[in-house]
Amino acid sequence: MGVFYSEGTHRVEIIRQGFSDGDYGAQFVLGIVPKGNYEERERTAYLPFTDKDGKRVIIQTENGDRDLSEQTLQVIAYLGYAGDDLAVLEEGHPEHVSFVGTVVEAYCKHKLKDNDDGTSTTVERWYINTPRAKLKPVETTTIRKLNALFGKDLAKMEAGKPDVPEAIVSEVIPPAFGAPNPQSVQDEAKQMAAGGGQITTTSGGKDIPF
Numbered sequence: 001m002g003v004f005y006s007e008g009t010h011r012v013e014i015i016r017q018g019f020s021d022g023d024y025g026a027q028f029v030l031g032i033v034p035k036g037n038y039e040e041r042e043r044t045a046y047l048p049f050t051d052k053d054g055k056r057v058i059i060q061t062e063n064g065d066r067d068l069s070e071q072t073l074q075v076i077a078y079l080g081y082a083g084d085d086l087a088v089l090e091e092g093h094p095e096h097v098s099f100v101g102t103v104v105e106a107y108c109k110h111k112l113k114d115n116d117d118g119t120s121t122t123v124e125r126w127y128i129n130t131p132r133a134k135l136k137p138v139e140t141t142t143i144r145k146l147n148a149l150f151g152k153d154l155a156k157m158e159a160g161k162p163d164v165p166e167a168i169v170s171e172v173i174p175p176a177f178g179a180p181n182p183q184s185v186q187d188e189a190k191q192m193a194a195g196g197g198q199i200t201t202t203s204g205g206k207d208i209p210f
Contacts, residue, residue: 003124004041005108010034011164012106012126014079014099015042019090021138025050025057026146028072028089030099032106032126045106045126047072049146056149073150075128077157079104084151087143104162105129 016031028047033040048057048068057068076082081089081097088097107127112120 003110003122005034005043005124007108007110009129010106010108011036012043012104014102014104017089017091017099019086019138019143020046020136021142022136023052024048025052025054026138026142028076030128032128034106034108035103043108043124043126045128047075047128049150054145069150070153071130073154073157074130076154078128078130078160078162080159080161082154082157082159084147084155086146086151086154087140090138090143102162103164105164 012032012034014030015033018029020027020029024046026049028049030045030047032043032045034043049072050069051057056070059066059068076089079099079102081099083097087093088095089099090096091098105128107129109125109127110122111125113123114120
């Protein structure tokens with residue numbers, strides 16, 4: 001697939017939300033679309049709750065342990081919900097809390113994905129600042145377990161309302177860097193270069209969805 005959007009901060013709109021209970025564990029998933037002067041393509045931000053063993057997701061970094069489950073709670077609270085029932089975030093709930101239509105800042109990071117043939121491909125990973133994959137519905141028991149693990153912690157947080165500056169727009173990687181851009185995007189990239197604008201790319205880790 002490669003990369004389309006430049007690495008860095010983008011202004012995005014949330015267009016779908018839901019839970020996923022897959023090989024990596026339980027996650028809250030946001031479908032997002034970067035807003036800017038180029039073709040808008042849906043991207044997915046994965047917010048992990050638990051690992052495949054049902055435990056908090058804590059990773060080791062050069063700066064110490066990093067609690068990704070806690071960060072997920074912080075993002076949900078930032079988007080506007082702080083309560084002890086995560087089921088309301090699922091579409092179809094009678095008291096559904098929807099983040100669809102909310103505009104926030106998200107960070108696009110380029111990472112290396114290992115392919116089956118031994119090669120690597122640079123891909124995008126998206127993080128909400130504080131799919132197009134089909135979501136696998138979670139069982140009611142999973143939601144109850146998530147409530148037991150995280151409901152009280154989320155209820156202690158203050159619900160926010162994101163306010164993103166209009167000045168933040170998205171950039172894409174022009175064809176010179178190998179992105180599968182349509183002709184309209186190529187033309188805009190050339191116009192930007194002619195006008196002194198900059199489009200940059202970097203690459204960087206391991207194929208995990210968060």
